[in-house]
Amino acid sequence: MLPSAALFGMLALVAAAEAATPSPATCSARGVKKLKANIKNVVILVMENRSLDNLLGGQTTKGIENPINNGPYCQPLNLTDPSQGTVCSSASDFDSVLNDPDHAVYGNNIEFYGDFTPDNQAIANGSLVPTMKGFVHEQLRLYSSKVNKTDLAKQVLNYYTEEQVPVLTSLVKNFVTFNHWHSDVPGPTNPNRAALTSGTSHGHGTNNATFNNHGMPQRSLFQQLSELGRSWINYVDPKGGTGPDAGFYNWTYTNGKTSQIVPLANFFTDAAAGKLAELSYLNPSCCGVGTNSMHPSGLISDGQILIKSVYDALRGSPQWNNTLFILTFDETGGFADHVPPPLAPRPDDLTFTAKTPDGDSYTLPFDRLGGRIPTLLVSPWVGKAKVEQKYPNAAGATVSYSATSILKTLGELWDFAPFNPRIEAAPSFAHLIRSTIRTDVPANLPAPVAFKKGRALEGRIAGNLEAI
Numbered sequence: 001m002l003p004s005a006a007l008f009g010m011l012a013l014v015a016a017a018e019a020a021t022p023s024p025a026t027c028s029a030r031g032v033k034k035l036k037a038n039i040k041n042v043v044i045l046v047m048e049n050r051s052l053d054n055l056l057g058g059q060t061t062k063g064i065e066n067p068i069n070n071g072p073y074c075q076p077l078n079l080t081d082p083s084q085g086t087v088c089s090s091a092s093d094f095d096s097v098l099n100d101p102d103h104a105v106y107g108n109n110i111e112f113y114g115d116f117t118p119d120n121q122a123i124a125n126g127s128l129v130p131t132m133k134g135f136v137h138e139q140l141r142l143y144s145s146k147v148n149k150t151d152l153a154k155q156v157l158n159y160y161t162e163e164q165v166p167v168l169t170s171l172v173k174n175f176v177t178f179n180h181w182h183s184d185v186p187g188p189t190n191p192n193r194a195a196l197t198s199g200t201s202h203g204h205g206t207n208n209a210t211f212n213n214h215g216m217p218q219r220s221l222f223q224q225l226s227e228l229g230r231s232w233i234n235y236v237d238p239k240g241g242t243g244p245d246a247g248f249y250n251w252t253y254t255n256g257k258t259s260q261i262v263p264l265a266n267f268f269t270d271a272a273a274g275k276l277a278e279l280s281y282l283n284p285s286c287c288g289v290g291t292n293s294m295h296p297s298g299l300i301s302d303g304q305i306l307i308k309s310v311y312d313a314l315r316g317s318p319q320w321n322n323t324l325f326i327l328t329f330d331e332t333g334g335f336a337d338h339v340p341p342p343l344a345p346r347p348d349d350l351t352f353t354a355k356t357p358d359g360d361s362y363t364l365p366f367d368r369l370g371g372r373i374p375t376l377l378v379s380p381w382v383g384k385a386k387v388e389q390k391y392p393n394a395a396g397a398t399v400s401y402s403a404t405s406i407l408k409t410l411g412e413l414w415d416f417a418p419f420n421p422r423i424e425a426a427p428s429f430a431h432l433i434r435s436t437i438r439t440d441v442p443a444n445l446p447a448p449v450a451f452k453k454g455r456a457l458e459g460r461i462a463g464n465l466e467a468i
């Protein structure tokens, strides 16, 4: 029999252990305090069209589920004819690909479910789960009449090694990488950019003219910050091709806020002068050679030049000590990823209907997320080489992150309520902010490397790198 003093000792130990691991809700509440105390300016850079297994597929840091740590992942060349064989992901990708993978809503459907028109009811009740096996099939359907099948399969399945993407590798090894961060809409860029800045694509499943005509009626992050008297600037690469995301919204135009949409060059002078707004939102250029968003056929190495220049400018800025830099992507761009996208609450009651290549009609109810995308938190207030998994949301359900996690967390930082149920249910990442400032972060990121001959697009990489 244990003496009672020893028993009390054990109970005390158990209690101490419990106190040492606070609940997620406690961590979140403490995180919000640290966020408010330490972060005064947030910088968001939204790159284009890359999945996690593609761009971070070769990162060896533990906790990232990807082909080098857990793969390779294999897919049939043809979903309905197994005799055509299988291909598997392998290391070393192209600096860019010429054959842009399908990332329309129906394209995502066949890539995830093997079907242009999956049964929405079966998806919603959990009986139909994505297999993530249709990426190669769809790339071959689009291009195999003209392009070598082996090369097409490599374009969507292969991944970048740590050596090929040194800028990203350095960020992963020094800051926080999300292992379960999905795009909000299983579709193309503007619906996802709208979801990131307002929590919904407002029923849009394509990049149609409404975005550039400033036709989006819903409340945006930009409107919310202005109404709270907080400052924001939307910096835009003058080569164009994405956004300006603040320009999607009617509110921005009817309230004379277009003067807050300025050229990207101003970001670098503002950072150097310590004059960054509370929110800096950066639109890269898209989508051909010479653009810097990483969208095909823009080069991966050109995208890294942009990321490095943003990091280096922030690190050298008088504002670095209070900066949180969120590096994310709009969507997967049709590049393979093996993690099935989860269900998520509908932001509103809108749907999107489109014709598939088979002539059928498919209606997306916006009740599920898109593929997994790279997202990193960069700040002197976050952990080194930390990989974040799923996290409990406000209702206590452990869920994957998505673009709306940004709106959820910024709402905690700047005191505004979620605009809709999708944002409400997104997990906050406030708990990732720490109480001590780090001084061991790199002063500069490494320079991007030239891709080996044959893995660059048309040998143009050398010329682009000379322009750093």
Ligand SMILES: *[C@@H]1O[C@H](CO)[C@@H](O)[C@H](O)[C@H]1NC(C)=O
Pocket (backbone or CB within 6 Å): 119, 121, 122, 125, 127
């Ligand atoms: C889920 O929905 C599908 C399609 O409507 C139906 O066939 C299936 O029986 C449902 N399963 C459950 C568990 O409700």
Ligand SMILES: *[C@@H]1O[C@H](CO)[C@@H](O)[C@H](O)[C@H]1NC(C)=O
Pocket (backbone or CB within 6 Å): 078, 079, 080, 081, 137, 140, 141
């Ligand atoms: C897959 O194989 C079937 C049977 O050979 C063929 O009819 C179909 O066109 C193929 N699909 C694609 C996308 O190549």
Ligand SMILES: *[C@@H]1O[C@H](CO)[C@@H](O)[C@H](O)[C@H]1NC(C)=O
Pocket (backbone or CB within 6 Å): 148, 149, 150, 151
């Ligand atoms: C396709 O390209 C691969 C190299 O990537 C080569 O080995 C193969 O012979 C090519 N196939 C055809 C049909 O040209």
Ligand SMILES: *[C@@H]1O[C@H](CO)[C@@H](O)[C@H](O)[C@H]1NC(C)=O
Pocket (backbone or CB within 6 Å): 203, 204, 205, 208, 209, 210, 352, 353
């Ligand atoms: C854009 O798409 C939305 C949703 O499908 C539709 O309501 C709207 O009319 C479209 N706008 C244009 C200009 O085509």
Ligand SMILES: *[C@@H]1O[C@H](CO)[C@@H](O)[C@H](O)[C@H]1NC(C)=O
Pocket (backbone or CB within 6 Å): 213, 214, 215, 216, 250, 253, 254
């Ligand atoms: C608001 O959106 C509509 C399209 O829905 C567009 O015609 C109008 O020009 C926009 N207003 C402004 C001020 O941009």
Ligand SMILES: *[C@@H]1O[C@H](CO)[C@@H](O)[C@H](O)[C@H]1NC(C)=O
Pocket (backbone or CB within 6 Å): 318, 319, 321, 437, 439
């Ligand atoms: C930033 O914080 C570090 C560490 O506390 C400190 O040494 C440095 O002086 C601070 N820089 C500025 C510009 O306040």
